[in-house]
Amino acid sequence: MTTPLLNLDKVSKLYKRGGLLGREEFRAVEEVTFHIDDNDQQVFTIIGESGSGKTTLARMILNMVRPTTGTIFFKGQDLASIRSGRARLKFMSEVQPIFQNPFEAFNPLKRVDRYLYMTAKSFTGARSSAELEAAADQALNKVGLSIGEVRGRFPHELSGGQLQRVAIARALIPGPSLIVADEPVSMVDASLRMSIVNLFRTLRDELKVSIIYITHDLATAYYISDRIIIMRKGEVVESGPARIVLENPQHEYSRLLKSAVLSPDPHGHGVLTGDSAASQQARASPHLQVSSSEPQVS
Amino acid sequence: MTQSSASSVRDSSHVLETHDLRAYYRMKYFGIDREVRAVDGISMHVRKNEIYGIAGESSCGKTTFIKAIAAAIRPPLEIVAGHVNYSFIKNDLYALPAAERSAIRWRHLSYILQGSMNVLNPVRRIHKTFQDFAFRHMRLGRPEFDQAVKHHLERLRLPAEILRAYPHELSGGMRQRVCIALATLCKPEFIIADEPTTALDVVVQKDVLAMIRETQSEFGSSMIFVTHDLTVHANVTDRLGIMYAGKLVEEGRTVDVFANPMHPYTAHLIASLPKIGDTQPRSALSGSPPNLADPPKGCRFHPRCPVAMEICRHENPALTTLADDHRVACFAASTKVQPSNDGMQGEAKTLEVAR
Numbered sequence: 001m002t003t004p005l006l007n008l009d010k011v012s013k014l015y016k017r018g019g020l021l022g023r024e025e026f027r028a029v030e031e032v033t034f035h036i037d038d039n040d041q042q043v044f045t046i047i048g049e050s051g052s053g054k055t056t057l058a059r060m061i062l063n064m065v066r067p068t069t070g071t072i073f074f075k076g077q078d079l080a081s082i083r084s085g086r087a088r089l090k091f092m093s094e095v096q097p098i099f100q101n102p103f104e105a106f107n108p109l110k111r112v113d114r115y116l117y118m119t120a121k122s123f124t125g126a127r128s129s130a131e132l133e134a135a136a137d138q139a140l141n142k143v144g145l146s147i148g149e150v151r152g153r154f155p156h157e158l159s160g161g162q163l164q165r166v167a168i169a170r171a172l173i174p175g176p177s178l179i180v181a182d183e184p185v186s187m188v189d190a191s192l193r194m195s196i197v198n199l200f201r202t203l204r205d206e207l208k209v210s211i212i213y214i215t216h217d218l219a220t221a222y223y224i225s226d227r228i229i230i231m232r233k234g235e236v237v238e239s240g241p242a243r244i245v246l247e248n249p250q251h252e253y254s255r256l257l258k259s260a261v262l263s264p265d266p267h268g269h270g271v272l273t274g275d276s277a278a279s280q281q282a283r284a285s286p287h288l289q290v291s292s293s294e295p296q297v298s
Numbered sequence: 299m300t301q302s303s304a305s306s307v308r309d310s311s312h313v314l315e316t317h318d319l320r321a322y323y324r325m326k327y328f329g330i331d332r333e334v335r336a337v338d339g340i341s342m343h344v345r346k347n348e349i350y351g352i353a354g355e356s357s358c359g360k361t362t363f364i365k366a367i368a369a370a371i372r373p374p375l376e377i378v379a380g381h382v383n384y385s386f387i388k389n390d391l392y393a394l395p396a397a398e399r400s401a402i403r404w405r406h407l408s409y410i411l412q413g414s415m416n417v418l419n420p421v422r423r424i425h426k427t428f429q430d431f432a433f434r435h436m437r438l439g440r441p442e443f444d445q446a447v448k449h450h451l452e453r454l455r456l457p458a459e460i461l462r463a464y465p466h467e468l469s470g471g472m473r474q475r476v477c478i479a480l481a482t483l484c485k486p487e488f489i490i491a492d493e494p495t496t497a498l499d500v501v502v503q504k505d506v507l508a509m510i511r512e513t514q515s516e517f518g519s520s521m522i523f524v525t526h527d528l529t530v531h532a533n534v535t536d537r538l539g540i541m542y543a544g545k546l547v548e549e550g551r552t553v554d555v556f557a558n559p560m561h562p563y564t565a566h567l568i569a570s571l572p573k574i575g576d577t578q579p580r581s582a583l584s585g586s587p588p589n590l591a592d593p594p595k596g597c598r599f600h601p602r603c604p605v606a607m608e609i610c611r612h613e614n615p616a617l618t619t620l621a622d623d624h625r626v627a628c629f630a631a632s633t634k635v636q637p638s639n640d641g642m643q644g645e646a647k648t649l650e651v652a653r
Contacts, residue, residue: 049499049501049502050470159357159586159587160356161586162586189355189526190355190526190527190528190567190570190571193570194570194580194581194582195582197572198579198580198581198582201579216499216500217500218500218574219529219571219572219573219574220572222572222573222575222577223572223577243577246574247574256501257500257501258574260501260503260504261574262503262507262529262530262533263529263532263533263573264528264529264532264556264568264571264573265532265556
């Protein structure tokens, strides 16, 4: 049996909040277990609304946050055992992140190409500027850009879609086997969204990179993912092959999510008033739809 | 006196009319003039009791257009030409003195903005925010005002407790609902909604959209609804205008636009929407939106257009009515589309700046 690429075993994260008085605990992620196989590259999607623990889970996979209980294995190695700088660097070259908002991910005062060079310097061992540029150009080519378009540019000079592709190119420089993309398209325009999503597909098929795609958009999730888990308040409520889960959701919450997806087929006037009864009820309910991470108003 | 312009005879059922509206950002750095034509000749109208959607990618001038119709103009943005007429004011919006203009705001013309976190003052309780926004427009005594706010929240089925809460105590969806309540408190004739649900997740988004729709039909307000997400437009708006690079390229009833998109840009946008239950590969449009400081000559879409012809490189298509209530600016759509002398005009006129 081969060791899976990534294996999460009953991973939980507990945040403690408050001072001496009124200390409370908040379970961000609760006993999440899943694995991604090594020999079968796939787009693995994590779906959930805000406050469902998606981002905490991503941070734990990136080894930025330690789980309170449970273990995460990457290629058989326990992430908690990574201590030395060298081991960390090796891990980082295998697992790379892409963040939500490309305008915030890049420092507005730094030129975009510097991020590429810095990554190339740390991970590929390239030293001369020609080598660095070659490494950056190679990565940019994979995402449909070239170094000429990026060289010397500041983030505000590139469009959101371009910036997000530069972010993906940066993540590709070390030659990772896993990319963790936390809501990579939610800040990108609808017209550019498909170009990013199609890019993930190409990465999976041609570069053999597995992708953890975190989103709340069920339509794009259906479009690209192979497997899917649906999270709610830190717990996995449903998991399985993406198409099967999304076409025929079993859990009540998954059904709710699916029913909330707006269909692009136009009905014109007054469509949304049809199910106002449900939303009226939701609004009239005593809890103020305060998400679980925030204190209740009484 | 009504600003009379040749083509638009003012119809009482039109709440908003713009005619050839041009708003440019004009900058002068180191002696070099730079002109960004963010809104370049938009003529449209919004009828009474309808939701008019505006779609387009970022940097296509959507937000500038909103600023122009709300008279929220700050340098370097300037209104270079055109008229904005509302049914509730006699003159052109820009012909009004500043004091009268600010008296219209919130009472007749209000906004729902994108980041509800940034609209609500984080250090004031919600009821204070209601006072800050609306008290002087309502012209009521303090007790009557408080009563009106409570009554209004009741009508929108929001719990009254939120008045005592601080913004950070409410969830994102709740904050956006508070913003909608704020915007509709004075029962304005016209509401501008700028990406009101973009930061929300799907379940909350649906509820907020339903609330916007209900509120709008209850109070009979007209509304401009801006978002780049076409699925939202499909579910909320009555009529839809597609903007590209500062111009309106297609406009029609939402149902017609979706069923029969005539402009290649619209057709592409609609075809690229992913759907559950459909895994066909969808192509993305290549290229990036043009730089508005130096737009391409001719039709602004032609460098990215799959059906571009020779004429597109030189001439700018005029927005032409091709079907009932359906206007398109594309030479490929029909031979009826004539070149407009728009582009020339922009250069020729060194226009008087409307204030």
